[in-house]
Amino acid sequence: MRHWLTSSSLALALLAASGMLMIAVQPYAAGYGPFRQSILAELFMQWKDPTWQHGALLPFIAGFLALRRQKEVVELPAGSTFWGLPLIVLSLFLYFAGFRANSFYCGYLAIMLLLAGGSLWLEGAARSRVRLFSWVMLGFMWPLPFLEESVGYQMRLLMVKTTGFVLNAVGVDALVSGTALQSMPDISLGRKAGDLFSVGIAAPCSGMRSLFALLVVGALFSYFRQRVLWRRLLLFVMILPVAIVANMTRILVLIFSAMIFGQQWAIGDAEKEVSAFHEFTGIVVFLVALLLLQFVSGVLDRLCGGADSKRTRTVSRQVVAPVP
Template sequence: MRYSAARLNTNTSSLIVIIGLLFMVLTWPVWRWLWQEWLGNQYYSHGLLIPVVSAFLIVQRVRNDPTFVWRNGQNNPLSLALLALSMLAFLYTLNTKAYYLSAFAMLFMLASLVWIAGGWSALRKLAFPILYLGFMAPLPFVEKSTLPLAMFTGVCSTGLVQLLGLQVHIVGNAVTLPNADLVIGAQCSGINSLIALTALTTLSAYLVQGPFWRRALLILSAIPLALLGNIMRVSSLLFVARSYGAESAFTFYHDYSGALFFVAALILLYALALLLRCTTLRVDVI
């Protein structure tokens, strides 16, 4: 059977609600873990927003896409196989407390349920909002990457300030100024900005019109923009430490400069979108 996006009958609506409730009950341990990570993991504080954004995208696609249709009664064996495999993976990883893997298995479960209840067309149109939920799940290697990123940032930043005439010496992630000794630690790695900017550029690429390669370039730009913004931030921090002392640099300036340079990266991102002519929003998704 086929239903328009705006006119689901009572039975279909009830089925969706029941499936949704069962899904939440089954996956509740993972949501509880995610909530704790969002509140306690400084690298994934943005995770709170991801489910809200995904839900908004789903509602907007259903409401605004005239070609969106909801079909049931056409169960594909592949959709049932995907549901079975994803449920097995979810239960196994949940039992072994590999919650980040459980979170990704949960996404495949959700995709298979949409496929079963709404058909392939519905799944294809809702694939991005479902997969976008992947940005809410903390990855285990993120924290391990902070030290290499911090050392990379330190080398680039000290090299830049040396070119500008500042006397500075670096060994590992320890930086020596004439008036202060500093350590470029995990908080200066820029991983927060990298993760958040990647999520933002991915969302932007989905929302705008344009050839695939241009939108892919928009997503990939998150990496150099985040790295460049962080290098500029740490470089400016070294100048502040040299001029006003390490205490001034690591109390007031360190806390507020991150937001300032993130905004600067967003401005550069918008400039790149203008250059790529990817500024017109898709009316079928927003």
């Protein structure tokens, strides 16, 4: 037993040293050109972007989730799974491939695989299964800026079209032009196009920024709110439509506020960029999203029964049953 503990401690120390070398010491890709920097330096730089700021919290969240179930892990038998070693080897290969190809994304994946392989190799499948959700949450800390260009523009178009459809459906004539929304002209009232409101759906307003943060919030909400795996996954999948509806609600709040209080107060102008109210409405996205997630979770509980309702009813019947 003592020999196993010594070898396990040595292997853990080697894996920890390898992880630190891969993340914080070894200069890695920095795009085109000969300049390189460590993955940790890249993370600190990307985390300054509001889109990826939530990533700085994920190591602490993942650590809390792991510590929360540490007692359960200790009670499980320790062991070793052979498949951990191939994952470790694959992670080192991916890290080197990313180093040669100037791709931070290969480095991100390599570090995640190193953690998974190390857990399987040192602790076994049973203990690693308990830590799985912590590992998944840690995956949200990696910035993926390429999604802002590829998916962000499509999100902007979707926001404009759906918001324009809702406005026209409720009787507010809106003109969709590219990624902008403005009020229709009214000759009888002497209004020109855009007099009531004129909103340009910029990249930060596309919903991408809130979507990545909501994925983290939604994953935690699904994990703690539901106890069955398929219901957790279903609730998590609902985050995308929930984020779209929540962001559209914010845009509608801005538009109706512009119609009532004026464009400059509600949205801002070219000189002021955005108004204080515009910034404040960012909270609306998360409030609406949480309410919608709670609603979906409540529907799941009603359709499928609460997690502990059946057990509670059974225990209650046993308590009140007469003694023969």
